[in-house]
Amino acid sequence: MLAVCVATSSCTSVLEKDPFDSINSDNFFKTEADLELYANGFIQRMIPAWDAIVFGDNFSDIAATNASTVYLTGAWTADDQGGWGVGNWQDLRNINYFLDHIDRAEVSDEIRQHYEGVGRFWRAWFYYDKVRTFGDVPWYEHALDPADETLYKGRDAREFVMAKVLEDLRYAATHCVATKDASASNITRWVALAFKSRVALFEGTYRKYHTELGLTATADGLLQEAAVAARTLMDAGVYTLVNSSANLESQYRSLFTSETINSMEVLLANNFNDALSRWHSATWHYNSGSAAARTSLTKQFINTYLYLDGSRFTDQPDYDRMVFDDEVHNRDYRLKQTIRTAGYTRTVGGVAGTPVAPNFAVTLTGYHPIKWSLDHDRHDGSANSYNSLPILRYAEVLLNYAEAMAELGQMDESVWNTTIRPLRERAGVDGSAPETYDPYLQAYYLNQTNDKWILEVRRERGIELVLESLRYDDIMRWKLGELLTRPWHGLYVPALGQPLDLNADGTYDVVVSAAPLAGINYYNVVLSDRFTLTDGTHGNLIYHVVRNWEDKxxxxxxxxxxxTDNSNLSQNPDW
Structure with a gap:
């Protein structure tokens, strides 16, 4: 039953020397090498897969997709829900089995405490996922035998489970090694602190905005814990932002397209390697019109990017009537590093430096993502991308600290200058603090707040972490599920039949028409029940997928x- 490293090639020699089902506490948990091998199994089994990292934002408010998810579009029931199978809970048993037997290892207290911290980190990781998915869940602190009656207990309260999660993370953030891991693939004190800041921020804001839980009195304590964890990491000076004034237009995206992780900023990653044929399909996903979701960013989200001088795009009187090339000009440099704009080139048909525009055979809105894509068309139809994928970045830690302080009412210009300002300045944007709140952001977030600090942190969080699979959780914790039903707006179309040059290279790329046009060599979007324009014959393109939201x-x-297996489990409200 001990799944040290199921289906991982790195464990083959171990299984040959000692049969899998005979590895137990009597003959295995002896040395530091044993603890390391077992702990590496957690990385193998529990690190997020490439697809969970690069397109988890597909079902949030900022991305249009060709079909969305049945959870939002159909009649989802408890019969459709997964995430509770034996294999899933086996991960927890493996962790608890490790923690139950770690004291048998003949190692120093320091080594033992480090590996206990690693085990407790992964238990916190497991339960954080369970709580944000299901709410109350049964807490198990030890490995159970199949005959143990506790296996069939009911759900423990959310506040109890999250208290245990944070207890585990406190231990990991105290006892795991403080050595910086250049590979960003091992659990260290710094990784534990970064993850703790994410978890405590999530739970603190969830309790603040979900007043129906009756836990608002405990929200500030969690927000304070998030701030302390982030600040501890910031003050340690071990990590910093990748930032060079000579690379303002490229350094952000390089974090997501490089084979070698930049350990200056990235704390934890899923590493890929071309020489070892360890590949993924991210480029294929973002450049396929038939084999993927056609992920496209929305006009409403693109509007939130500032101009380089720090002024708000939505303060322009005609911001919703600008053609694409004018719209993206002179904006935050992260925009041109996130979507295709003028100047973007790829290797196409063996020709390097070929200008390419947003491709409407793929994009639904005109805002065609490049953040995770390699710039060569040989990756567009094969699972052979080898860029390593960040999971935890120092940039998120800065954002976690800023948001926690803003939600606590403790945000000021000094906090701003250590968090949001450097993020903006590394993208070429004037980092001055806002003088007033942004009415566009207030309306975007359904008038939930007009606090300028909270709104600006949300702006920055959306832009900096776009397509990193954190946005859906943000929407859930802010209790803004209705945003998931917002129509997906695309670029502005001045008139039907008017061709558009999207990347200013002198050739047309797309035309929108009421009926198919003959004799053209660029893409033709034809109005239909899927594609319409906001004003009938002109306006913003809309791609229609009906989604519905209920607070349950x-x-x-x-x-x-x-x-059915455990009648002591209760169902969530209204399901």
Missing amino acids: KYLRPIPTSAI
């Missing part, structure tokens, strides 16, 4: 199969 969807239902 803030938590997933407990799967019917789980309740």
